[in-house]
Amino acid sequence: MATKHQKTLARFMVAPSVLLLLGWMIVPLAITLWFSFQSYNLLSPGMERFIGLTNYKYFLSDPAFWQAMANTLMIVGGVLAITVIGGVVLALLLDQPIRGQGIVRILMIAPFFIMPTVSALVWKNMFMNPVNGLFAWLAKAVGAQPIDFLAQYPLMSIILIVAWQWLPFATLILLTALQSLDSEQMEAAEMDGAGAWAKFTHLVLPHLSRAITVVILIETIFLLSVFAEILVTTNGGPGYASTNLTYLVYSQALLQYDVGGASAGGIVAVILANIVAIFLMRMIGKTLE
Amino acid sequence: MGSITLKQVRKAFGEVEVIPGVDLDINDGEFVVFVGPSGCGKSTLLRLIAGLEDVSSGTILIDGQDMTEAAPVKRKLAMVFQSYALYPHMSVRKNIAFPLKMAGMPADEQARRVGHAAGILNLTDYLDRKPGQLSGGQRQRVAIGRAIVREPVAFLFDEPLSNLDAALRVNMRVEISELHKKLATTMIYVTHDQVEAMTMADKIVVLRAGRVEQVGSPLDLYRRPANRFVAGFIGSPNMNFLEGEAAAKLNAHAIGVRPEHFQLSTTDGMLAGTVGVAEHLGSDTFLHVTLDGGTHVVARASGEFPVDHGDRIWLTPAEGRIYRFDQQGLAL
Amino acid sequence: MARRVSNRRRWFFTILAWGVALAIFFPILWTILTSFKSEADAIASPPKFLFFDWTTENYAEVQERSPYLRHFLNSVIISVGSTLLGLLIAIPSAWSMAFQPGKRTKDLLMWMLSTKMMPAAGVLIPMYLLFRSWGLLDTRLGITVVLMLINLPIIIWMLYTYFREIPSEILEAARMDGASLKNEIVHVLTPMAVPGIASTLLLNVILAWNEAFWTLNLTTSKAAPLTTFIASYSSPEGLFYAKLSAASTMAIAPILILGWFSQKQLVRGLTFGAVK
Ligand SMILES: Nc1ncnc2c1ncn2[C@@H]1O[C@H](COP(=O)(O)OP(=O)(O)OP(=O)(O)O)[C@@H](O)[C@H]1O
Numbered sequence: 049m050a051t052k053h054q055k056t057l058a059r060f061m062v063a064p065s066v067l068l069l070l071g072w073m074i075v076p077l078a079i080t081l082w083f084s085f086q087s088y089n090l091l092s093p094g095m096e097r098f099i100g101l102t103n104y105k106y107f108l109s110d111p112a113f114w115q116a117m118a119n120t121l122m123i124v125g126g127v128l129a130i131t132v133i134g135g136v137v138l139a140l141l142l143d144q145p146i147r148g149q150g151i152v153r154i155l156m157i158a159p160f161f162i163m164p165t166v167s168a169l170v171w172k173n174m175f176m177n178p179v180n181g182l183f184a185w186l187a188k189a190v191g192a193q194p195i196d197f198l199a200q201y202p203l204m205s206i207i208l209i210v211a212w213q214w215l216p217f218a219t220l221i222l223l224t225a226l227q228s229l230d231s232e233q234m235e236a237a238e239m240d241g242a243g244a245w246a247k248f249t250h251l252v253l254p255h256l257s258r259a260i261t262v263v264i265l266i267e268t269i270f271l272l273s274v275f276a277e278i279l280v281t282t283n284g285g286p287g288y289a290s291t292n293l294t295y296l297v298y299s300q301a302l303l304q305y306d307v308g309g310a311s312a313g314g315i316v317a318v319i320l321a322n323i324v325a326i327f328l329m330r331m332i333g334k335t336l337e
Numbered sequence: 338m339g340s341i342t343l344k345q346v347r348k349a350f351g352e353v354e355v356i357p358g359v360d361l362d363i364n365d366g367e368f369v370v371f372v373g374p375s376g377c378g379k380s381t382l383l384r385l386i387a388g389l390e391d392v393s394s395g396t397i398l399i400d401g402q403d404m405t406e407a408a409p410v411k412r413k414l415a416m417v418f419q420s421y422a423l424y425p426h427m428s429v430r431k432n433i434a435f436p437l438k439m440a441g442m443p444a445d446e447q448a449r450r451v452g453h454a455a456g457i458l459n460l461t462d463y464l465d466r467k468p469g470q471l472s473g474g475q476r477q478r479v480a481i482g483r484a485i486v487r488e489p490v491a492f493l494f495d496e497p498l499s500n501l502d503a504a505l506r507v508n509m510r511v512e513i514s515e516l517h518k519k520l521a522t523t524m525i526y527v528t529h530d531q532v533e534a535m536t537m538a539d540k541i542v543v544l545r546a547g548r549v550e551q552v553g554s555p556l557d558l559y560r561r562p563a564n565r566f567v568a569g570f571i572g573s574p575n576m577n578f579l580e581g582e583a584a585a586k587l588n589a590h591a592i593g594v595r596p597e598h599f600q601l602s603t604t605d606g607m608l609a610g611t612v613g614v615a616e617h618l619g620s621d622t623f624l625h626v627t628l629d630g631g632t633h634v635v636a637r638a639s640g641e642f643p644v645d646h647g648d649r650i651w652l653t654p655a656e657g658r659i660y661r662f663d664q665q666g667l668a669l
Numbered sequence: 670m671a672r673r674v675s676n677r678r679r680w681f682f683t684i685l686a687w688g689v690a691l692a693i694f695f696p697i698l699w700t701i702l703t704s705f706k707s708e709a710d711a712i713a714s715p716p717k718f719l720f721f722d723w724t725t726e727n728y729a730e731v732q733e734r735s736p737y738l739r740h741f742l743n744s745v746i747i748s749v750g751s752t753l754l755g756l757l758i759a760i761p762s763a764w765s766m767a768f769q770p771g772k773r774t775k776d777l778l779m780w781m782l783s784t785k786m787m788p789a790a791g792v793l794i795p796m797y798l799l800f801r802s803w804g805l806l807d808t809r810l811g812i813t814v815v816l817m818l819i820n821l822p823i824i825i826w827m828l829y830t831y832f833r834e835i836p837s838e839i840l841e842a843a844r845m846d847g848a849s850l851k852n853e854i855v856h857v858l859t860p861m862a863v864p865g866i867a868s869t870l871l872l873n874v875i876l877a878w879n880e881a882f883w884t885l886n887l888t889t890s891k892a893a894p895l896t897t898f899i900a901s902y903s904s905p906e907g908l909f910y911a912k913l914s915a916a917s918t919m920a921i922a923p924i925l926i927l928g929w930f931s932q933k934q935l936v937r938g939l940t941f942g943a944v945k
Pocket residue numbers: 049350353355373374375376377378379380381382529
């Protein structure tokens with residue numbers, strides 16, 4: 049596309065961001081890797097020593113790890129399922145001729161702009177609190193026993209909170225995609241005698257597939273590292289019922305000061321994320337071409 | 338001041354050799370047109386001259402100086418792009434002044450030159466509009482204006498009229514020709530419209546697959562095409578080619594006759610055939626004829642010629658207007 | 670006949686859509702309402718929706734307990750600063766990738782995006798320790814740089830998709846006109862990409878404003894933005910609904926308003942050009 053001079057310039061211009069990101073990835077990762085082979089506790093400084101794979105052995109044989117792993121996948125999978133399915137339904141709804149569509153959109157997108165600490169606190173105290181929460185009042189109003197959501201269904205509650213934050217995002221992206229659907233195509237299908245369901249599965253869904261891919265990609269990036277919602281609501285508990293990998297590493301490092309163990313956990317989390325990333329990137333690379 | 342010389346200029350994109358090696362001399366003040374089928378490398382050649390692409394090997398001289406490695410601006414050439422490539426966020430005035438601003442010219446000199454260019458191009462009333470508020474023809478003129486103000490040693494045009502409608506195209510064609518007369522600056526003009534090529538050029542360069550097939554004045558190419566490709570490419574409708582017996586009689590592998598060089602008769606002549614489609618335009622009549630041997634030819638009669646589908650017709654090539662080609666397609 | 674049916678249909682969907690939208694928005698509305706109640710009204714059963722004694726004293730008290738303004742300023746400095754810094758680094762990179770693409774450009778972009786997938790947990794400890802030894806813990810500079818780094822891939826990707834919509838002929842024209850690379854980017858590319866750059870800026874300010882892993886772990890008070898400020902209300906002694914609501918309202922209001930004004934551009938930006 050251009051001259052050698054231009055190409056050389058271009059290399060120079062990408063260099064800063066590549067170097068920064070490389071540094072950001074590799075330096076801390078290398079340190080984490082190093083720590084993960086050490087016995088290193090912040091409470092007993094000066095006692096660091098090389099212990100090989102022991103940290104990994106402990107971390108991987110800790111039931112908390114497997115639970116955190118399952119919880120991580122549950123959060124990603126659960127929120128994705130809710131937001132993608134819900135997003136398609138809501139996008140179809142918003143695509144109908146409705147009055148005041150602008151305001152409806154504004155109301156719906158709002159949760160996306162709410163910082164995680166706020167939404168977690170609001171849900172925890174004002175809705176899910178078993179004494180003073182609105183849900184408790186609702187339960188009492190219909191004569192049922194109030195549920196202590198965060199104690200009884202901690203993971204589900206967190207999924208609900210996170211899904212509330214991401215549903216608007218999915219809805220709006222899918223709505224944008226829906227509105228770019230060629231109306232002549234739809235009319236042609238109608239002329240061909242396609243019913244509503246046939247139109248949905250043969251025209252609408254394929255048309256939305258790119259947008260759905262984007263939604264899945266972006267949400268996964270953020271959902272793999274859900275943190276504030278857990279910190280603020282359940283602190284990972286009860287037990288490890290709502291601990292994900294990110295939170296587990298955090299609590300080992302900054303609450304139990306076990307740098308070695310936490311580092312091993314961090315490395316495991318990175319490996320997992322890479323597996324997911326490779327998979328997702330394949331998918332994205334194909335659709336975004 | 339604007340002679341351009343290409344010596345063995347070669348260009349490959351990766352493995353693909355787009356221009357295998359071109360030698361070309363363009364004299365100062367000439368209007369040179371590059372023609373050739375789509376994808377033959379016209380734009381690439383122009384961009385090599387402009388310095389927007391590197392040559393893979395070879396030398397480009399501008400005014401005798403080696404500019405092969407020089408940055409575009411050093412070559413003092415101006416280019417008009419097919420899409421006009423105007424800066425959409427700048428007014429017409431700023432668009433035209435942009436190269437001057439980049440050259441660090443004082444503001445009053447910039448204003449003088451912009452005013453002058455706008456006068457030449459009838460843009461004075463539009464100077465404060467944005468490109469988006471202009472018609473296609475006006476945009477084209479702004480693009481030309483931006484090229485003029487720099488007082489380049491040569492102008493490069495890449496299919497500048499192809500986005501305009503037919504009527505406007507004729508007008509702009511004349512305007513550009515007049516501009517060339519006025520400025521007497523070298524112009525290199527890429528097109529695949531052969532009417533543009535024939536009417537505007539001092540010199541036509543016919544390209545095929547990155548090779549120069551022939552260089553010459555429009556009538557040179559019309560009268561003495563070097564080979565079958567050029568013969569078929571220049572002239573409209575295209576030249577008719579006959580092979581076999583008719584050609585063998587003239588000691589050639591193939592012979593070519595232009596549609597306008599047939600004498601038509603409804604009674605007798607050299608080649609007999611049946612009229613397929615007859616296009617009566619009033620000023621001309623174009624007949625699509627199937628000769629008895631099965632070959633299809635097109636013949637033109639000037640004025641009206643009263644035949645219709647299915648009629649018998651006889652064609653006789655005009656004296657001295659038969660082109661003969663050998664096995665390789667070279668003119669004999 | 671047909672008209673009446675379609676009218677009925679329209680009302681049906683209108684009511685349904687409004688109902689869903691209000692349900693989704695309700696937690697925010699409820700928070701804002703509660704912030705104007707007295708603590709007693711805030712936990713009243715049955716809940717009071719509109720008919721209570723409106724008061725603004727919660728806001729005053731929140732400000733007293735912990736200087737809202739300082740955290741607000743921190744949030745502004747950190748989110749805007751990290752985004753501007755990111756843009757400064759990303760614009761040249763995106764220019765390269767959009768207009769001088771090589772065989773590996775796509776892979777490079779994918780790799781950049783994949784760095785976003787690296788779980789923060791994997792690098793938390795070294796970052797924490799490095800920050801501690803460099804004295805960057807609880808400093809605006811430190812957290813700004815970190816947020817810049819985590820958003821850089823998204824900034825680059827968004828700019829890349831916007832830049833690619835700009836015809837390269839225009840940049841070539843600028844080159845012919847004698848624009849240096851700097852002038853090409855400053856006078857031609859950037860002004861043409863203003864809408865795209867603006868939505869990139871907005872989205873990343875919002876993402877940085879709401880970022881709640883690094884801000885919670887690397888700041889405590891001096892440099893703490895609103896995320897950290899709010900998290901301090903999760904401890905039981907802070908459990909006063911009205912005050913919590915007031916603090917929350919103050920933390921989300923700026924970005925909510927910003928987001929509402931720019932939602933169209935945001936959505937477009939977030940699709941990475943995959944949805945027009
Ligand atoms: N950047 C590039 N990379 C690879 N191949 C290219 C590149 N630019 C052009 N080509 C190839 O070089 C050949 C010549 O292209 P060019 O644009 O010069 O043709 P052209 O004669 O201008 O055609 P048209 O009349 O359609 O504009 C084409 O086969 C094209 O595919």
